[in-house]
Amino acid sequence: MDLGFNKIAFCVLATGLVIIGLNEASHSLFHHAEHEKPGYFVEVPEVASGVEAAAVEEGPRDYAVLIAAGDVEAGKAVSVKCLQCHSLEPGGQALQGPPLYGVVGRQIASVDGFKYSAGDTGLEGQKGQIWDYDHLDRFLERPKAYAAGTAMNFVGLKKQKDRSDLIAYMRTLTSGEPLALPAPLPVSAPADPAAAPADGAAVPADGAPAAVDGATPAPAAPATATPPASN
Ligand code: HEC
Numbered sequence: 648m649d650l651g652f653n654k655i656a657f658c659v660l661a662t663g664l665v666i667i668g669l670n671e672a673s674h675s676l677f678h679h680a681e682h683e684k685p686g687y688f689v690e691v692p693e694v695a696s697g698v699e700a701a702a703v704e705e706g707p708r709d710y711a712v713l714i715a716a717g718d719v720e721a722g723k724a725v726s727v728k729c730l731q732c733h734s735l736e737p738g739g740q741a742l743q744g745p746p747l748y749g750v751v752g753r754q755i756a757s758v759d760g761f762k763y764s765a766g767d768t769g770l771e772g773q774k775g776q777i778w779d780y781d782h783l784d785r786f787l788e789r790p791k792a793y794a795a796g797t798a799m800n801f802v803g804l805k806k807q808k809d810r811s812d813l814i815a816y817m818r819t820l821t822s823g824e825p826l827a828l829p830a831p832l833p834v835s836a837p838a839d840p841a842a843a844p845a846d847g848a849a850v851p852a853d854g855a856p857a858a859v860d861g862a863t864p865a866p867a868a869p870a871t872a873t874p875p876a877s878n
Pocket of ligand 1: 725726728729730731732733743744745747750754755756757758762763764769770771778787796797798799800801804
């Protein structure tokens, strides 16, 4: 009797352990699956931080794409941040800053009678250039990084999307034709897929732990397969 009871108790205990074990195992499986995703998406934070650090980076930006993708309505909403200091209306007056109607494609620091920041680090120092997409985008990203002496006390728009939307909207604020979009950047578009192995070089580092997990043959295999092939 006692022995029978022990057997039953053992079976119950063993079953319980197996269930707990399975539970743990599936948990760790799921955890691995979750790890896999951030690893796989690692490039997203990189891109985001790249955008934030872009004030420092000098790389070309493809405005043909960035501005064409801009959402004019969303840009109008962003422009509310400017209204405290700028008029966007036709024939608008200077407030703290100069009127901005028609500023896209306009000469920098060219509103008659407005006292722009002087010197090389101010906007006066840029006279002769125009507010094309590149100048505008970089100025709006971080005005003080663009022109240390600028009198525009505005922290900037960190997100490329906000700037793309805003500039897409601002280019419509003109009595004439909106400033033409630039030609797409040459070569770089077709070169991107070819450049993937270079980007992929960073992936094995992230892919390595995933490969150790053993749960991720699919992402790890192409990543590790490509660099040796290209070497
Ligand atoms: C706190 C006030 C303030 C805010 C907010 C502000 N600006 Fe300015 N802005 C200025 C001042 C002042 C100047 C003149 C800067 C100088 O002379 O250095 C200026 C200049 C400019 C110029 C150069 C114009 C020219 O004629 O060369 C542009 C373009 C501009 N701002 C765009 C914007 C946009 C777009 C926003 C909103 C995202 C914005 N600003 C928000 C105050 C402001």
